Amino acid sequence: MFLQQRFNFFTPPQFQGSASGANNSPLLGTSQKWQIDRTWPIEEIILHVNFTVNSGGLTLQSTVTNPDNFDNILTLLQHVNLSTNDGKQPRSVVDCNGIALLEYATLTGVNLDQATLLLAAMSQGTSLAAGNYTITYRIPCVEPWIGEPLRSRMYLPVHLYPQDPVLTLSFQQGSQMYSAGNINYVGVEVELLRRQPTRQSEAFLQADGKRRGLTNPSGYIDFDLIETPFSIAPGIGTEQRFPLPIPGEYANLMFRHYQGGAAVTRKEIDNGATGTSFGNEGRWRLETGSVVIREWRWKQLRALTEYQRPMNAGIVTPSSGTATLTYGVIGGGFPSGQGFRYANSVALNFLSDGLSGDNCTELGSLLDCNTPANNGLKMEIIGTPTSVATNASYLYVMGRRYFGNLDGWSAFA
Secondary structure, eight states: OOSEEEEEEEOOGGGEEEOOSSOOOTTTTOEEEEEOOOSSOEEEEEEEEEEEEOTTOEEEOOOOOSHHHHHGGGGSEEEEEEEEEOSSOEEEEEEEEHHHHHHHHHHHSSOOOHHHHHHHHHTTSSEEOSEEEEEEEEEESSOTTBOTTTGGGSSBOGGGOSSOOEEEEEEOOHHHHEEEOOEEEEEEEEEEEEEEOOHHHHHHHHHHHHHHTOSSTTSOOOEEEEEEEEEEOTTOOSOEEEEOOOSSEEEEEEEEEEBOBSSOBSSOOBOOSSSSOTTOOOOEEEEETTEEEEEEOHHHHHHHHHTTSOOOOOEEOTTTOOEEOOTTOTTOSOOTTOSSOOSOEEEEESSOOSOSOOOBOOOTTSEEOHHHHHTTOOOEEEEOBOOOSSBOEEEEEEEEEEOSOOGGGSSOO
16 A cells, blocks of 8 residues: 555544433434544544443344344444535435445455454344444445555545535434343444555645546545435335436445345345246346346346355254354345345445456446436336335445546556
């Protein structure tokens, strides 16, 4: 890396909340804001969410009528928003659910920390014992796969902004996570991983950005990391179109499935040709102007996604031969009667195939959504969901977009 890294942590008082006795922390169910220091450009923001379960423990939510109920304790940090004003316009740089950040880290950042992996396993049980716990939510301002010389252009250049960025954390209501028990204490440590630029480095980025035709005169590349929720009402089993936010160029798209019904599960929402069935799954596609960019079955996308990260195959009990749940599996392990997980957390990787092990140092293969936007077209995910009753299904699509003219990082040199 070209620039020295700086670690600093902060404990904003508005992100700390304690209650005595059989009472929940006053933070639960609230949204709190904090202005971030602008000393250096930001590479990552890491949120260490500490919490204490009162004596008696928690009975995790068993009435699962929405996605938050299913993920229960992992949604303690329910939503995250990072808004900035670069002097031209205010905008959200990051806007997504907390559980999405956990899944994004597993799909693009290799792994989660052990404390979070442990809770991922515990969240699929029925209870959580009394004690102290930590969930760590990672916000990568720079895509983890990107290496130098491109990486230094990808930091969030808050040191050049006229106003402090605002970090807004929304904390989950206790009733969405558990049906009995209390979380007495919640406290967040905000860790900023930043790089210390020099006068020479800033001058070089500006000159190089001008030479490459970058839109931002600072030489930094503008981005956002935004999650878009799509709800599929009960009774709908016909082909649906899910439009992506445009313009911009996507490095990746992450898909999180929640199939509705009498109870919401983390099963993929695909209807299949004659109902969801093994080997007869439906065709989904990414399309603009009737031109198919990519097509897949969700199980195919699951395999491609799993090639890009280390996986636990499961613990096999010799007497039964059944693969049991392992740590670090968000969204469920191996369902009974099948030797594979549901394709409920998968991604399309446009930045790299993810298989070569090389750092990404160019942007030539990004998903171009500028051309459709300039021609009055959409970029859509298209497929047929399964028809359910009672509770809606959800497809969450999260992607990292880059903005402006990227031709200087997209051509053969």
